[in-house]
Amino acid sequence: MRTFLSVVVFTLMTIGFFAGYSNYGIPQIEPAPPQTDEEIDLSSMNMEQFVALGERIFSGKGTCTLCHNNLGRAPMLDAIGTNTQARLDDPRYAGGATDAESYLIESLLEPSAYVVAGFGKAGTSDTESPMPSTEGGSIALSEPEMTAVVAYLQDNGGLEITVEIPTDVGSGEAAEATEPGEPRPAFDTFEDLSDEFACEACHTITEEAGDVGPNLAGIGAARDRDYLRRALLDPNAEIAEGFEEGLMPDDLGKQLYATELEIMVDFLSQLK
Amino acid sequence: MMGSGALKTRSIRLFLGFLVVLLAILVTGAADQFSVHAQTGDAFAETTTYGPAPKLTAADYPSFAGVNARIAVWIFAQLHLWFAAFVLSVPIFVFIIEAIGMRTRDKRFDDMAYEFIKISITAYSLTAILGGLLLFSLIIFYPHLFTYLSTIFSGSMFYYALLFFAESAVLYLYYYGWHWLQGGLRKWVHLTLGLLLNAVGTTLMFLANSWLTFMMSPAGVNAAGVFSGDEWAAIHNFLWNPINIHRFVANIAYGGSIVGAYAAFKFLTATSAREKAHYDWMGYNANFIAICALLPLPFAGYYLAAEIYAYSQQMGITLMGGIFAWLFIIQAVLIGTLFLSANYYLWCGMGRSEGAKRYTKYIKYIAVVLVAAFLVWFTPHTLVLTNAELKSLGGPHHSILGPLGIMPAKNTAVNVMIIFTFLSFLYYRRSNKIATVSWAQTGNILQVALFTAGIANILFLGIYHGYYTNTVYKVAASIPQVVTTFMVITGSLLIESFIYRGSRDVGPLKWGHIPERAQYALFLLAVAFTWLMGLMGYIRSGIRQHWHVVDIMRDASPDAFTPTLGYAANVVSIAAIIFLAMVIFVFWIAQIGSTRTLPAGYWKE
Numbered sequence: 063m064r065t066f067l068s069v070v071v072f073t074l075m076t077i078g079f080f081a082g083y084s085n086y087g088i089p090q091i092e093p094a095p096p097q098t099d100e101e102i103d104l105s106s107m108n109m110e111q112f113v114a115l116g117e118r119i120f121s122g123k124g125t126c127t128l129c130h131n132n133l134g135r136a137p138m139l140d141a142i143g144t145n146t147q148a149r150l151d152d153p154r155y156a157g158g159a160t161d162a163e164s165y166l167i168e169s170l171l172e173p174s175a176y177v178v179a180g181f182g183k184a185g186t187s188d189t190e191s192p193m194p195s196t197e198g199g200s201i202a203l204s205e206p207e208m209t210a211v212v213a214y215l216q217d218n219g220g221l222e223i224t225v226e227i228p229t230d231v232g233s234g235e236a237a238e239a240t241e242p243g244e245p246r247p248a249f250d251t252f253e254d255l256s257d258e259f260a261c262e263a264c265h266t267i268t269e270e271a272g273d274v275g276p277n278l279a280g281i282g283a284a285r286d287r288d289y290l291r292r293a294l295l296d297p298n299a300e301i302a303e304g305f306e307e308g309l310m311p312d313d314l315g316k317q318l319y320a321t322e323l324e325i326m327v328d329f330l331s332q333l334k
Numbered sequence: 335m336m337g338s339g340a341l342k343t344r345s346i347r348l349f350l351g352f353l354v355v356l357l358a359i360l361v362t363g364a365a366d367q368f369s370v371h372a373q374t375g376d377a378f379a380e381t382t383t384y385g386p387a388p389k390l391t392a393a394d395y396p397s398f399a400g401v402n403a404r405i406a407v408w409i410f411a412q413l414h415l416w417f418a419a420f421v422l423s424v425p426i427f428v429f430i431i432e433a434i435g436m437r438t439r440d441k442r443f444d445d446m447a448y449e450f451i452k453i454s455i456t457a458y459s460l461t462a463i464l465g466g467l468l469l470f471s472l473i474i475f476y477p478h479l480f481t482y483l484s485t486i487f488s489g490s491m492f493y494y495a496l497l498f499f500a501e502s503a504v505l506y507l508y509y510y511g512w513h514w515l516q517g518g519l520r521k522w523v524h525l526t527l528g529l530l531l532n533a534v535g536t537t538l539m540f541l542a543n544s545w546l547t548f549m550m551s552p553a554g555v556n557a558a559g560v561f562s563g564d565e566w567a568a569i570h571n572f573l574w575n576p577i578n579i580h581r582f583v584a585n586i587a588y589g590g591s592i593v594g595a596y597a598a599f600k601f602l603t604a605t606s607a608r609e610k611a612h613y614d615w616m617g618y619n620a621n622f623i624a625i626c627a628l629l630p631l632p633f634a635g636y637y638l639a640a641e642i643y644a645y646s647q648q649m650g651i652t653l654m655g656g657i658f659a660w661l662f663i664i665q666a667v668l669i670g671t672l673f674l675s676a677n678y679y680l681w682c683g684m685g686r687s688e689g690a691k692r693y694t695k696y697i698k699y700i701a702v703v704l705v706a707a708f709l710v711w712f713t714p715h716t717l718v719l720t721n722a723e724l725k726s727l728g729g730p731h732h733s734i735l736g737p738l739g740i741m742p743a744k745n746t747a748v749n750v751m752i753i754f755t756f757l758s759f760l761y762y763r764r765s766n767k768i769a770t771v772s773w774a775q776t777g778n779i780l781q782v783a784l785f786t787a788g789i790a791n792i793l794f795l796g797i798y799h800g801y802y803t804n805t806v807y808k809v810a811a812s813i814p815q816v817v818t819t820f821m822v823i824t825g826s827l828l829i830e831s832f833i834y835r836g837s838r839d840v841g842p843l844k845w846g847h848i849p850e851r852a853q854y855a856l857f858l859l860a861v862a863f864t865w866l867m868g869l870m871g872y873i874r875s876g877i878r879q880h881w882h883v884v885d886i887m888r889d890a891s892p893d894a895f896t897p898t899l900g901y902a903a904n905v906v907s908i909a910a911i912i913f914l915a916m917v918i919f920v921f922w923i924a925q926i927g928s929t930r931t932l933p934a935g936y937w938k939e
Contacts, residue, residue: 065599065602065603066599066603069599069602069857072854072857072858073857073861073914074911076857076858076861076862076865077861077865077907077910077911078907080664080667080668080862080865080903080907081903081904081906081907083664083667084664084899084900084902084903085900085903085904086900088660088663088664088899089660090898090899090900091660091898091899092898093879093895093896093898125648128647128648128651129647129651135647136647183644184644192644192646192647193647194646194648194885198557198885199557199884199885200648200879200881200884200885
């Protein structure tokens with residue numbers, strides 16, 4: 063019986079160690095809940111805001127940056143402006159696009175229409191792209207969202223922005239049109255603001271998220287309210303060590319209502 | 335004239351050839367069955383219209399008596415899987431051990447094989463009971479998902495149920511006929527039954543695997559989830575074979591570890607030297623089988639992960655670089671535990687031979703390498719830090735240790751761990767032998783050269799491709815690393831077998847001469863395996879995130895969020911404790927089955 067009890071205690075201690083390590087030895091990351099469709103108010107947007115929306119979708123809901131990053135998983139898209147015509151002229155091109163805009167839309171819908179050499183699925187000789195269509199599945203971008211991404215890609219790739227901000231947003235779940243010219247309603251919580259402006263695409267705030275921008279989990283202890291306000295209004299005034307300049311949209315201040323700016327400052331300053 | 339040994343070898347070869355043909359017929363037959371069924375399905379599809387996958391809301395998930403649906407299904411599924419792994423693996427090595435017994439005519443192997451199958455017999459009914467609980471909990475808590483899956487897999491589910499009859503029939507014949515089918519042709523018949531048992535059991539596992547892999551990499555359905563009618567396409571989905579291979583190998587390692595724990599307990603409670611010797615020998619063999627399966631397991635796991643990545647980059651990145659990245663640090667702790675305990679057991683076992691003293695001086699170096707490799711595997715890539723920590727560190731990666739966090743470093747570490755574990759085994763194997771061939775020294779030099787070249791190549795591939803090429807080559811370098819490891823192992827074993835041909839023994843192996851603490855290494859192996867399987871089960875299922883069937887059928891239940899690793903670890907721990915308690919019950923039942931009480935004066939004389 064003594065041996066039996068020794069073995070039981072040893073077993074429980076082993077399991078306890080594994081469980082304890084998993085609970086206390088590593089950070090507890092609570093993944094974000096499933097993404098719900100974002101409500102987009104297109105009526106009050108100018109093209110700059112529309113491009114910013116495209117960028118948010120590109121690095122957020124669209125999950126494009128998972129692969130289109132500098133790790134070599136997928137081609138970088140910052141030179142798309144100079145590459146597009148060459149791709150359309152390439153004999154391997156199997157699509158029906160005629161210009162940059164239609165090429166980009168086609169790439170979002172049918173990624174295999176043209177596969178950049180070296181980035182195809184293994185064994186397909188670059189005829190099949192590993193990229194899923196952004197129309198369905200877990201990404202499921204609506205038409206306005208895809209248009210916004212194309213606007214961003216054109217802007218980012220040095221192309222003239224040829225897409226127009228959709229006025230007829232159709233019946234897509236992700237779109238909710240408001241009357242033209244009607245100002246968007248103000249958000250009254252930090253969570254809503256963070257969702258709207260996709261802060262966590264780049265920053266870790268209350269839970270593990272992006273690491274493109276500085277971790278803000280304890281920012282209230284390190285910085286005062288004035289600093290935080292300035293960082294929101296003029297993000298490039300002071301860049302945290304180890305991070306690149308120009309990643310955070312410098313027009314954030316123009317997009318925020320004064321009450322929203324204070325909500326953000328309030329929230330961030332109490333993160334200690 | 336042909337000697338009796340050669341005759342025996344030839345007859346075994348003939349028999350093995352027959353078995354291979356039989357297995358091929360079985361597999362082909364099964365495939366034909368599926369294709370016939372698929373054709374039937376196609377014909378059926380012409381007249382039957384399948385609907386899209388249902389779009390669910392929270393109201394579509396019944397609640398019952400305050401039970402958390404996800405935890406209930408999770409625990410039942412995990413318990414079922416543990417027992418299933420156990421009852422599928424035990425017949426595999428019972429078959430191997432029985433064959434070894436036939437080949438060597440050493441009855442100890444036959445007795446051990448019988449003891450193994452005896453202790454697993456109760457586990458069969460528990461596996462079925464837990465499978466029933468899983469089925470009912472799925473029907474109760476996730477009725478729409480179950481309906482959707484059973485519409486697609488109606489044929490295979492039907493055959494699955496029928497196969498249980500075949501499994502039970504063969505198992506009963508195999509177990510109850512053990513002592514009846516002894517000697518000559520009868521023994522061959524018995525061995526064939528063992529093979530049939532394995533064929534049926536493995537087919538059952540493959541069928542069940544198809545359902546769960548369909549949920550990860552759906553096939554045979556369109557983007558809306560409308561079933562094409564071709565069930566074989568749904569079964570033969572992208573991740574089916576990678577999971578089949580991984581589970582097959584892992585089950586053998588797992589079964590070995592559980593039986594090893596049984597032998598360890600029996601060793602600790604043994605009252606006679608003879609009994610101790612028997613259970614020491616049994617523990618060694620079980621551990622040997624576990625290690626043999628453990629060595630290729632990281633490769634099978636890597637293949638599975640690579641296939642997940644090939645199927646969906648998004649899923650692959652979620653698995654390795656996203657929210658689950660930290661889980662692999664926990665996995666590193668567990669794999670480190672497995673390798674260190676398996677090695678420790680081998681080192682302790684060297685005490686069975688006087689000749690081991692020649693090699694004990696090397697153990698400390700092996701230990702250092704194993705720990706160093708473990709630490710590399712253990713190094714995280716991205717650190718989750720507070721702002722102040724981030725600032726003082728200069729970024730989310732440690733400037734010196736950060737490079738050790740990426741996969742090429744970990745692949746290098748695991749290959750080195752495997753090679754040094756193999757080295758431990760070589761020392762153990764040599765400990766009681768003295769080579770008699772004249773070129774033994776040359777052979778040793780050849781082996782040292784092979785090990786050195788192999789390790790240098792693994793390090794070169796890891797460092798050069800890992801740090802001086804792009805991502806594509808970083809991943810691709812793992813394959814030549816694996817090939818190198820296999821070449822070192824097989825080449826070295828080949829040389830070893832020639833060096834020790836006609837060798838002398840230092841003395842009789844002293845079975846039973848092993849410290850009691852070594853038995854705890856066997857317990858540790860079993861517990862770590864159990865817990866690791868639970869953890870990896872969580873990640874396999876978790877990478878589907880908020881999808882019942884990826885991209886096809888969304889999970890709209892209140893539990894459609896990925897829990898934290900700590901939460902998952904707690905569920906796995908509770909399930910593991912329940913499972914191990916049930917295993918103790920199974921072993922106890924096996925023990926009382928052979929205990930007789932003679933109540934004086936109770937029966938009429």
